[in-house]
Structure formats: structure tokens, C-alpha cells
Amino acid sequence: MNTASMETNPPSPWQDTPAKSERIVCAITRIASVLRSGAWQFATTEGLNPTQVDILEALRSRKDGVRLSWIAQYLGVTAASASDSITSLTAKGLIEKGRDSADGRAVALRLTGSGHDLAARISNSVSFAHDAVSELPPSTQEALFESLLALIGKLQQSERFPEIRACVTCKYFAINRHPGTEAPHHCTLVNAPLSVSLLRLDCPEHDPAQTAVAVQNWQELESV
Incomplete structure (x- = not known):
């Protein structure tokens, strides 16, 4: 053997x-x-x-x-x-x-x-946390923000995250209006292109979109 x-x-x-x-x-x-x-x-x-x-x-x-x-x-x-x-x-x-x-x-x-x-x-x-994040390379900050945004989207879709005044869930948010550009999205309230790095999680001008639209926005954001 x-x-x-x-x-x-x-x-x-x-x-x-x-x-x-x-x-x-x-x-x-x-x-x-x-x-x-x-x-x-x-x-x-x-x-x-x-x-x-x-x-x-x-x-x-x-x-x-x-x-x-x-x-x-x-x-x-x-x-x-x-x-x-x-x-x-x-x-x-x-x-x-x-x-x-x-x-x-x-x-x-x-x-x-x-x-x-x-x-x-x-x-x-x-403020110590703000300082720590600001010391990260800009590319790392952007990747971190996008990852956390995606995670929040998943939690929101599973109804395990409280409602927030995020751009993605706002009726003024037009997702991927400008595909292939650095600012692919659009805010119809101010009529201006919107990049992922400038998406807000708590916007004072937020006006809730219909639930189905918000869910679709989160899902499409993953593929943009």
C-alpha cells in the first residue's frame, strides 16, 4: 500500500x-x-x-x-x-x-x-475619527465611502436600517443620467450632475421617493 x-x-x-x-x-x-x-x-x-x-x-x-x-x-x-x-x-x-x-x-x-x-x-x-479618515489617501476614502454606501443599501433593502435622507432615496435623484462620466447621476432639484463621491446620506432638501423607486435606485447603484 x-x-x-x-x-x-x-x-x-x-x-x-x-x-x-x-x-x-x-x-x-x-x-x-x-x-x-x-x-x-x-x-x-x-x-x-x-x-x-x-x-x-x-x-x-x-x-x-x-x-x-x-x-x-x-x-x-x-x-x-x-x-x-x-x-x-x-x-x-x-x-x-x-x-x-x-x-x-x-x-x-x-x-x-x-x-x-x-x-x-x-x-x-x-473629531479624532474625522482626522483619521482625512489622513487616508483620497482613493481609499472614496472606495471606503462607496463600500459603506453599498452596505447601507443592502441593509435598507432588507428593512434592517432606519430611513435616512440619502440622495439615493430622494425623488430628485436621477440615477445614471450621465453614464460613463465622473458624475453619472443627476440632482433634478439643483439641475446638476452628481458624482458618487458627493452623494449625501443626510440631505436637508431630501424629499422621499416612492419606495419601489428607492429600492430600484439602490439596486442600480450597485451596477453603475
Whole structure:
């Protein structure tokens, strides 16, 4: 008997390496943890909890105000939890309640002047992350942004990601209007070509497209 045929290949030293998808999710989780830590430190210093910090950030660019139900959905928390945080922020003079511009019977939440000042300082709590990203080569930044955008698209299509004011989900977004160019897409609101690197994830002028159109945009973006 040929003893060589009975021999087995030695185990690979890398055979226990997790799948690439697991390592990518692990990396994102660790980055999120570091950013969350920065928010915790800021919250502690200002006498806030992380949810309250998230609410201030969410309201910063929404001058027309938003409803309580929107905040709860956006942050992925219960309405009761969001309500408790909003009550506390209102008592601190950081949030005020007014009438919704779209429905005078509904209540809209907006930042006060003090709330805006504090929200502006929140970004500084994670400035180290902005600095780290800015030090990456431009090509790496662009590839990273496109990859994260694609991942957000997949999560949105699976309904595992809260609605965001992204260009891709806006009725003014015309995908691949200018194929083969550096700015293949188009924003009909400002009537100008739009490159992938300039796509926004939180645009103040966002007007939601129909769900079917948004889903189709995400899918087509993968192939552009």
C-alpha cells in the first residue's frame, strides 16, 4: 500500500480565520464602539445620556422640526424611551415643541439656540475619527465611502436600517443620467450632475421617493 496516499494534508494555520463578512462586520462594530465611547464621554461631561446626544445630532440639520415617532424610528428605540429623553432635553432648554409645518395639529420638535450650540459641539467629541479618515489617501476614502454606501443599501433593502435622507432615496435623484462620466447621476432639484463621491446620506432638501423607486435606485447603484 502506498503510504503517501494515506497521508493527510497538514492543517492550514489560517483555517480558523473567520469569513471575510464576519471580519468586516467585526471591524465596523469595533469602530462603532470607539465612536460610541466618544459620545459616552461627551454625554457624561454634559450630563446627558447617549440617546439624548443622538437626538440632538438628529435635530441639528432638521430646522423644520420632526415628530416624536420619527425620532424613535430614526434611532431605533421605543417611543417611550424617546419621549423620556425628549422630556429631559426640553427641561434643560435644549429642545422646544412647536407646530408641525405639514400638519398644524401635530407637534414638531426643534432645537433651541442652546440646543444648536450643544449639538455643534457633539461633532468635536469624535473629531479624532474625522482626522483619521482625512489622513487616508483620497482613493481609499472614496472606495471606503462607496463600500459603506453599498452596505447601507443592502441593509435598507432588507428593512434592517432606519430611513435616512440619502440622495439615493430622494425623488430628485436621477440615477445614471450621465453614464460613463465622473458624475453619472443627476440632482433634478439643483439641475446638476452628481458624482458618487458627493452623494449625501443626510440631505436637508431630501424629499422621499416612492419606495419601489428607492429600492430600484439602490439596486442600480450597485451596477453603475
